[in-house]
Amino acid sequence: xxxxxxxxxxxVPAVLELMRALAAFEGYLDDFAVDAQALLDRAFxxxxxxxxxxxxxxxxxxYAVAQSIAFTYDLRPSVRLKELYVVEAQRGSGVGKxxxxxxxxxxxxxxxxxxxxxxxxxNDAAERFYARLGGRREVKWVAYEMGAQALQxxxxx
Numbered sequence: 001x002x003x004x005x006x007x008x009x010x011x012v013p014a015v016l017e018l019m020r021a022l023a024a025f026e027g028y029l030d031d032f033a034v035d036a037q038a039l040l041d042r043a044f045x046x047x048x049x050x051x052x053x054x055x056x057x058x059x060x061x062x063y064a065v066a067q068s069i070a071f072t073y074d075l076r077p078s079v080r081l082k083e084l085y086v087v088e089a090q091r092g093s094g095v096g097k098x099x100x101x102x103x104x105x106x107x108x109x110x111x112x113x114x115x116x117x118x119x120x121x122x123n124d125a126a127e128r129f130y131a132r133l134g135g136r137r138e139v140k141w142v143a144y145e146m147g148a149q150a151l152q153x154x155x156x157x
Contacts (some may be wrong), residue, residue: 001057002055002094003057003059004099006051008107011052015060016035022085047058050066050082051065051066051067051068053066053102055095057095060088061090062096063084064084064100067079067080071111077112078112079103079107079110079114081115081116096129116138118143
């Protein structure tokens with residue numbers, strides 16, 4: 001039986017294992033810096049910066065992290081799905097869909113006007129999954145990023 005629910009502080013060790021698995025899959029494990037205290041502070045503290053949902057079927061088999069971004073042009077927040085991960089053995093079983101449904105419910109509770117996310121380039125299976133749920137590739141915007149060194153340089157100018 002699959003349960004999808006908001007994560008609790010006692011889930012942190014298992015969520016961290018899943019986060020490390022995602023970091024390995026996406027190729028940034030060497031830079032992965034989240035530890036238990038950081039996750040507790042950022043997801044469960046009085047100034048929580050995100051909402052974490054977990055999927056459980058005997059043990060945790062997936063998670064999603066979402067953030068609400070303050071109002072935009074339509075005076076409604078955007079919800080950004082920061083991470084979605086399902087263990088390989090559970091992919092295709094509905095776990096990802098259930099996590100996305102829970103994020104969508106949370107977004108509606110926030111009165112969000114949209115749900116946004118990024119897909120790792122080349123992850124065709126993820127693109128097909130999101131398309132089946134009604135997601136579409138954004139073509140109007142191009143994603144940019146600025147690394148720590150460039151950020152420091154710009155801040156110093």
